[in-house]
Amino acid sequence: MDSSTIIAVASIVTAGITTGFGVLGPALGEGRAVSTALSSLAQQPDAAATITRTLFVGLAMIESTAIYCFVISMILIFANPFWNAVIAHAAGK
Amino acid sequence: MHLSPDQLILWHYGPIRLNATIAYTWALMLVLSVGSKLITGTLSSGPQRGRWQNLLEIIVTGIEQQIEAVGLSRPRKYLPFLGTLFLFLAAAALCTIIPGYEPPTASLSTTAALALCVLVAVPLFGIIEQGIGSYLASYLKPTFIMLPFNIIGELSRTLALAVRLFGNMMSGSMIVAILLTITPFIFPIVMTLLGLLTGIVQAYIFSILAAVYITAATCASEPEPRRGPVPAH
Numbered sequence: 001m002d003s004s005t006i007i008a009v010a011s012i013v014t015a016g017i018t019t020g021f022g023v024l025g026p027a028l029g030e031g032r033a034v035s036t037a038l039s040s041l042a043q044q045p046d047a048a049a050t051i052t053r054t055l056f057v058g059l060a061m062i063e064s065t066a067i068y069c070f071v072i073s074m075i076l077i078f079a080n081p082f083w084n085a086v087i088a089h090a091a092g093k
Numbered sequence: 094m095h096l097s098p099d100q101l102i103l104w105h106y107g108p109i110r111l112n113a114t115i116a117y118t119w120a121l122m123l124v125l126s127v128g129s130k131l132i133t134g135t136l137s138s139g140p141q142r143g144r145w146q147n148l149l150e151i152i153v154t155g156i157e158q159q160i161e162a163v164g165l166s167r168p169r170k171y172l173p174f175l176g177t178l179f180l181f182l183a184a185a186a187l188c189t190i191i192p193g194y195e196p197p198t199a200s201l202s203t204t205a206a207l208a209l210c211v212l213v214a215v216p217l218f219g220i221i222e223q224g225i226g227s228y229l230a231s232y233l234k235p236t237f238i239m240l241p242f243n244i245i246g247e248l249s250r251t252l253a254l255a256v257r258l259f260g261n262m263m264s265g266s267m268i269v270a271i272l273l274t275i276t277p278f279i280f281p282i283v284m285t286l287l288g289l290l291t292g293i294v295q296a297y298i299f300s301i302l303a304a305v306y307i308t309a310a311t312c313a314s315e316p317e318p319r320r321g322p323v324p325a326h
Contacts, residue, residue, distance in 0.1 A: 053162065053301070060298040064253060067260030074267065078096050 004086045011080050015073035022069020029062045097263060098195035099202060114200040121184050121197065152180070156300075163304040164312070171307060174214055178207065179300040186262070186292020189285065196292070199262040201255065208255035211303045212247070219310030228310070254302060261295045 265288035
């Protein structure tokens, strides 16, 4: 295998693994957060506005970890710096 | 397929390039500022008021209440900054229903610029509110060992603000672009609707987080009870 093949294989496989594992944790965390918020809402409907606002902010914070993994995998697939370097090197030859 | 609207060149003349991010940012700024100028030109305080004035009043008082609910006691002081952030982000997200439009917030340059505004504004409001010595002392808060971690935290939350907004907006347009090649007829419309919701939620999150950071910077030292409508048990 030449270097471009290795880079391509490594990038694609890593992108898949990154998204897969990166989504796993935030999904569990968001599930816990929503279930806790729902039981709090059932106990204290008066505090609905505060709970909902805090829930949305918290969900966005949790979700951003998944978004970081998504950004990394998108960079690996569509804007890979190593791949671009190999292409530039091959074009220069 | 392109990752951000930075790569979409609308017009170029020699070395000068006008990409979609700059063009749509200026278009949004133009629409927002000219629109508010036109509406606020004919304000009335009587019982009869125009529908546009009602719209603006709903938006402004809504933002004001949200800022107050976070814990800032004088929302009018922070309304210009936080309100501008929210209005720009919400307009950038809502305009995705216009065909051919790319949200400028799907570019990391725009979101990094907005996050840098927050990075500068938070210490500024903190210093104005509690003085420079008291504000700088808040970096040493639990002990002086925490100083580097406080500074790192300040920087990393700015990075998180920028990447969160960029990732959400970029993933919205990216998913629609990928789905257009797989199931081109109905399903992208549903995902566009979801993207509208995500965009509005992210605009809200961005401005609420900025408000929370400002709250932490302005009243970190005063241990007074919060003045919100929340009952104290």
